[in-house]
Amino acid sequence: MSGLKLNDVIKRYGATQVIHGVDLDIEDGEFCVFVGPSGCGKSTLLRMVAGLEETTGGRIAIGGRDVTRLDPAERGVAMVFQTYALYPHMTVAENMGFGLKMTGHPKATIDAKVAEASRVLKLDDYLARKPKALSGGQRQRVAIGRAIVRGPEVFLFDEPLSNLDAELRVEMRVEIARLHQEIGATMIYVTHDQVEAMTLADKIVVLRAGRVEQVGEPLDLYNDPDNRFVAGFIGSPAMNFFDGRIEGGHVAVPALDGMQIAAPASASSQGAVTVGLRPNHLRLAQGETHVVDLSERLGGVSYHYLTAPDGARVIVEAHDQVAPPPGSRTGLTFRGEDALFFDAKTEARLR
Numbered sequence: 428m429s430g431l432k433l434n435d436v437i438k439r440y441g442a443t444q445v446i447h448g449v450d451l452d453i454e455d456g457e458f459c460v461f462v463g464p465s466g467c468g469k470s471t472l473l474r475m476v477a478g479l480e481e482t483t484g485g486r487i488a489i490g491g492r493d494v495t496r497l498d499p500a501e502r503g504v505a506m507v508f509q510t511y512a513l514y515p516h517m518t519v520a521e522n523m524g525f526g527l528k529m530t531g532h533p534k535a536t537i538d539a540k541v542a543e544a545s546r547v548l549k550l551d552d553y554l555a556r557k558p559k560a561l562s563g564g565q566r567q568r569v570a571i572g573r574a575i576v577r578g579p580e581v582f583l584f585d586e587p588l589s590n591l592d593a594e595l596r597v598e599m600r601v602e603i604a605r606l607h608q609e610i611g612a613t614m615i616y617v618t619h620d621q622v623e624a625m626t627l628a629d630k631i632v633v634l635r636a637g638r639v640e641q642v643g644e645p646l647d648l649y650n651d652p653d654n655r656f657v658a659g660f661i662g663s664p665a666m667n668f669f670d671g672r673i674e675g676g677h678v679a680v681p682a683l684d685g686m687q688i689a690a691p692a693s694a695s696s697q698g699a700v701t702v703g704l705r706p707n708h709l710r711l712a713q714g715e716t717h718v719v720d721l722s723e724r725l726g727g728v729s730y731h732y733l734t735a736p737d738g739a740r741v742i743v744e745a746h747d748q749v750a751p752p753p754g755s756r757t758g759l760t761f762r763g764e765d766a767l768f769f770d771a772k773t774e775a776r777l778r
C-alpha cells in the first residue's frame with residue numbers, strides 16, 4: 428500500500444476552472460474523506476486521482492511515483508462507484524475475479540484472491556449467486572471485493588452508499604470501517620454526507636468550489652473550524668449562526684436575549700461579527716423570548732426548532748423527553764466559552 432500526494436493540482440474544462448491548485452498529502456494506510464456540497468469538485472478530484480479525468484496542471488504521485496499522465500490501469504488504484512457496475516450474467520465469484528482474468532492471471536491465483544476477499548467481506552455463502560439474487564448491501568460488498576482482489580495501492584470510493592436505504596448505509600459504514608482496519612489500505616472516500624465523513628475518516632478534506640477549505644481529523648474540524656463554511660458543514664444538526672456586534676470588548680447578540688460574550692482577542696474593538704453556537708451548547712431556560720416552532724423527540728435526544736425575536740432560526744439539542752408545545756415561548760442560555768466567532772465579511776474564524 429502507498430500514500431498519495433497532490434501538488435498544485437488544477438482541472439479546467441475549456442476556459443472554466445473547477446479545481447484550483449489543490450495541495451494534499453495522504454499518508455500510507457490513511458482513510459481520507461473528501462466532503463463538501465454538490466458541485467464542490469470532490470468527485471472530479473477523485474476521478475483525477477483515478478486517471479478518469481485528465482489533470483490540467485500540477486502533479487499526482489502515488490507511493491512516490493508520478494502518475495499524473497499514466498493510464499488508469501497503470502496507477503495502482505481500484506475504484507468503487509456509486510452504482511455497483513456488476514456483470515449480471517456472472518456469479519459473485521466471477522465478478523470479483525474478472526479483472527484478474529482479463530490480465531492473464533492463473534486460475535489458482537484468482538481463486539485464492541477471491542476466496543480471501545470473500546472471507547474478509549463475509550461473502551462465502553453468495554459466491555455462486557448472480558447479482559439479481561443479492562440485496563443492495565451485498566452487491567456493494569461484491570463491488571468492494573472486486574477492488575480488493577486487484578490488490579491496489581490505493582482504494583477510491585465515489586459515494587458508494589448513496590443508493591442504499593438508511594439502515595443499509597449504517598451497516599455498510601461499519602463494514603467499510605472494519606475492512607479498513609483489517610487490510611490497512613490507503614483509502615480515499617467521497618461523500619456529501621458529513622456524518623459518513625465524521626464516522627469513517629482519519630482525515631477529512633473539506634472542499635468548496637474546487638478549493639480546499641480545511642484539512643484535519645474529524646474532531647479537530649468540529650471543534651476548531653477555520654471559517655464559517657467548515658463550522659456550518661461539519662456537525663449535525665448544523666451550527667447556529669447569529670449576528671453580533673462588538674462593543675467595548677464584548678459581543679452583544681440580539682437573537683440570544685441580548686446576551687453579551689467576551690470578544691475574541693483577534694477581533695477589532697467594534698463592528699459586526701458572526702457568533703456560532705452548536706445546538707448541543709444551547710439550553711432551554713425560563714423566559715419568553717423565543718417561539719417554539721417544532722420539537723423532534725427521537726428518544727435519547729430531542730431537537731427543538733425556535734424562532735428568535737429578530738427572526739433568526741435556532742436549533743437546540745436536548746437529552747430529555749420533555750418538549751415545550753409548538754407555539755409556546757421559552758428562553759435560552761449557554762456558556763460564553765462555547766461560542767465561536769467569525770468575521771462578518773470574510774467569514775474567517777476570529778480567535
